Amino acid sequence: MNTSDTLECGHSLAELSAYLDTGQIADPVHVETCPECQAGLASLRHLSELGRELLSSDVAEAGSGTDDWMQSILDNLRLELRPGRSIPLQSGNPQDTLWETEGSISALIRSVADALPGTAAGKCRLHGDVTTPGADITVEVEIAVVYGHPMEERAAALRQELAETLAVQTELTIQAINITVTDVLEPPHPASPADATTEEQP
Amino acid sequence: MTGSPAAQHQLDLVPDALLAGRAADGDTAAFEALARRHGPLMRATARRLTGSLADADDVVQETLVQAWKQLDGLRDPAAVKGWLLRIVGSRSIDHLRKRRHHADLGTVENAVDPDSRPKNKDPETNAVNSSRIEALKAALAKLPEEQRRCWVLKEFNDQSYEEIALTLNISPASVRGRLARARITLARTMEEWR
Amino acid sequence: MTEPMDVGAAAPASASAASADLGILAEQLLGVVQSVEGVSSVYPAQPLWQSIAGAVLSVVTGDTPALITLTDEAGVLAVKTRIAVGTSRPAPAVAREVAEAVRRHLLPRPAAVDVSVVKVGV
Structure with missing residues (x-):
């Protein structure tokens, strides 16, 4: 990837990032056919995938809701419950x-x-x-x-x-x-x- | 099938919407079932936002206190998970602010545990698999704080730009910009792990 | 909740020596309450989280809130405790026994004991 935020074709990675979330971009036809944009999107999608892996790893590390950490939180909470x-x-x-x-x-x-x-x-x-x-x-x-x-x-x-x-x-x-x-x-x-x-x- | 394991199991069958409705009605067992169900995700999110597991537990605790007090105001009980995560987001931010107030702990959250640094580029697949996660953790820890928050709220909790903007008290346009910068930095770092 | 008491005079009897005495007494009373059969735990006499800010403070400082509060009210010692009770014995009987045990421990000092059962069962 480039060191600059703007691709050779004139689109920016920031635009592609927003496109990933909202599906909206000024020139969707260009994005579909531009190799630069496609490479940028692939890289961002790959990152999202890694993000999901990190999330599952973090959630697994966080333990189960029936573990002691949650039990002690709930014990404290009971005092506050109506x-x-x-x-x-x-x-x-x-x-x-x-x-x-x-x-x-x-x-x-x-x-x-x-x-x-x-x-x-x-x-x-x-x-x-x-x-x-x-x-x-x-x-x-x-x-x-x-x-x-x-x-x-x-x-x-x-x-x-x-x-x-x-x-x-x-x-x-x-x-x-x-x-x-x-x-x-x-x-x-x-x-x-x-x-x-x-x-x-x- | 007698005793509390069965009861626990029966509550586990009850969908979010029903549990949230019962909890809003004062049913603590239903509330606790919700807490158990979504606790791990809340804890994981708070940990990435605050940078430590101990802080994460405080945040989860505070989130549940606030959630209990405000359940009446939850309009769509089926959306309770997203609602809880939004509270986790704002409480995490508050938590850091308060801690800063007590002492200058600005370096704590960016500190990377030495064990969690990527050690080498071991070709074994297992090692690669876990070490690229470690690489992402390290890259994430190096991001400017606001960028990291935007990224976590987006990727972990799937919040909209507007929701993130509300949580962080910045404009949706800033969210869009910071999220993009976070992604560009992270994507560049992670290119070598493809 | 303590109707028979003059709530307006609820401040401890000033001198720090007296309050240190009360601290030791509170610890003794905690043991007395815990040893009553059927008491499964003793909760802080004041709810832990009157506010979220309070929770943060206690988490940060690691302070444990008082499990038994003692207040000297015009010569009568007001004792307040919140307990959880198992199901092996009737909760009302356990509450009465807690009050009596506290009163007995304090003799001959006059006392008014307030016991709240905040949890019954496991």
Whole structure:
């Protein structure tokens, strides 16, 4: 390649660089037939290819999203994620104030749903005044069921499991646990972001 | 198939758009699944932009904090990956600015680890393959900072000139010019590796 | 969150000797909280990232934020802690036991203990 940015034919490598990204250039017919331009484009394309190789090498070196580096980032993040309302707990001493965060209970509900074979949690809400001890609370959970699992049976199993867990881990007065199946998931095969057809509308 | 491995796997089946929607709704597990899915690319990008892996992790962390706070404003949940990468871009730039504020670390990012320099032009194909990547890394590290940023945002994240311009706070015309200069320099260096 | 307390008087009792004492006490209390069965971890009493700038600072300096905060409020020691609890025991019982253990450790000093369960389960 030349030391100058401008080729013998008068076009510049800067123009070819932009052409590579946008497909636009003043004189496309010339570019198609000019050996200088074609050589310049080939060189730039080769560089792009190397760039993609560097990217895959860097991504491979970055490790998996399930590795420790990401786990420690996520552990830190949890502290920042919306804690929600503070749910009071009975204390043994009037001077003390004890709480569970709403976020901790929602996460618990989701983990129960996620741990049940064939189901994954979606939205989860505690309706009612959780900040007042003894107030009636309704739990709303949306779940996705993996294709092939009977929905009614999965929902009933989850309702039972949640009632038991919430009775042990909270002091909430649960009036009802409403479970809605909002999605059916394909059985395991790698999902691509382009498959986003099952998205629900709010 | 019981316990959390199955749950992990089930969330891995859920497409980006659905996870982003759930995360915007306050679902931390969905947000974490997104973070795991795109974490490696975010980390790789931040590393090339900041020049170090330690900085890259700080950037990924800050990016996720910001993403969590701003998820409500994401109009197209299916575009969450590009959106995350744009935040990585601006946080990386901010990160360098802040570090400069603390101390003059201007030389750090251009320093090349001695081990990562191309050692020789070993004819063995394996060696050639990895050493041309090393050569590109070294050439990239020698580029003026703004040029390198433009190149990384374009080639790693496929951002448009307008998006890069917003991230770097320069005009799209400057992006076009800097990207071209970066490519010309890099292409010349890499000609011998064809 | 600490309704029974006079929040306006939340400043530590000035003297640096006193604050050093509080630092040692906070460390002891951390051990007390961690040894309660069912407590799986103790989080910084103040959320780590009140702001992004704060996160940068703590990353750069490597400072670890206080896990237990202690404030002397008109002679009553206000203790604040945020904990994660496993599922082996009921979370409310664990929270009560944490408060009681802290109170017992501080005797005969009067204390008001604030315990937040921010995570239940693994």
